[in-house]
Amino acid sequence: MVNWTQMHDCYGDVDRVPALLEQVELEDKAEVWEELGHRLVLEHDLVFPAGFAALPRLMRLASRSAPARGLAGTILRRAAGHHGCDDLLADCSDEISEFRTLLDQHLQSRPVDYLAAFLDSLAAMEEYHWSAVLGDFTDDFHHLACPDCAVEVTIAIGDHGRYSAIRDWHLGDVDRRDLRPASPEKLSGTGRWMYETAVRDGHEALADGIAHLFGKAECPRCASVFDIADEYASADRPVLR
Template sequence: MMISSEVLASAAADPTSLAWDFIWQESCHQGTCDPASAVLLPWLAQTCAAFAREDREKAVVLAGFIALGADDAGRAAYADEITTLRALAVDRLPSASSDSMFVYLQQAILGFDGDEIWGKELDHLNDGEIDVQCPECDEEWLLDLESEDSRIESGLSSGLARRLHAEAVQAGRGSVAARLTRLFGRFSCPDCGTRFNLADHLAGISYQ
């Protein structure tokens, strides 16, 4: 990771600076952040705190990815900064600039919490669809989260699901709340008839 002090200064001076794109590219690749990027957390905590609430969204989301990608030593070393950044994300969540940003902020909070699954995968809500794999016959299915898919039995299959749904309802994010009930609902495999929780069987995800 090679990010100059000049790039960091440009980003800190302007939340819309193209320097942020460079920082993203250097820190994270294909949804995974280099553990070495954790050294940015103190700078991110200071920078995000200095930005106006409406200007810190993108930076806080980046910080969530970086915190999730940090190793145990990094999370321990920057525990105070992670706590600060999490609080900033929670503060912004109710007034997020869009439904998609609301989801990204929820995901960032989970990243700060160290949730290895939903700190990365919650943004399937923004994609509007998910690939799931039947635990019995291994067949994969692409399911629509945007509309009422008759194959999905809506639900909230975990305490986390209920928390995320409550946050969406309280913030007036009806579309996000509806998609959450599908993501955390149940599905009957058309091939073998096995019923399973969608959120426990996303295709290509290791739950170990």
């Protein structure tokens, strides 16, 4: 049982969030959801204790409410941060497991918010890094340090191409080398789940981007070949609690 007297929202209130939750359970009003979202989550990945306290109720509502599903996913994506609410997350592990199943069913319906639900699913799997950094591969550029010579390598995976290069601010990306996508049968773990889910749901561009993300790149400076995902994870990993 949540002790709401200790669960403040972004305004320091302890009674408004439970009142709003009661309202949305009775009637799915957009203005109530808007206030609830503002009170639970601020920009810059900050979630207040009331957000994690509300999570079980939000996930139970998610099967019949798109705003509940979206808000629950937004909170989960920020669970890697410094929030001091580990006990609240542990207490709703069953709800998170059910929420993950619900999200998977939602993904199979090929919704317009597919990528958001995909990222929420990764958060529900505690894959907070990929949930935080994965894009849609339409215009994705990542700047990674070569693990051998330390030069900054630009990795492009998107409509502009799939290559590694050295970025020159006057000439653009020079000395391009084609990326080497991973073979689907050699993918494992989270990479395999991401790829197979995107393929299952008919998102070929996302699946192709994931195959390249978990593939290899050649450094244009020293010609060493490295795993993109390993360096990507190391460079962009969010600060964990």
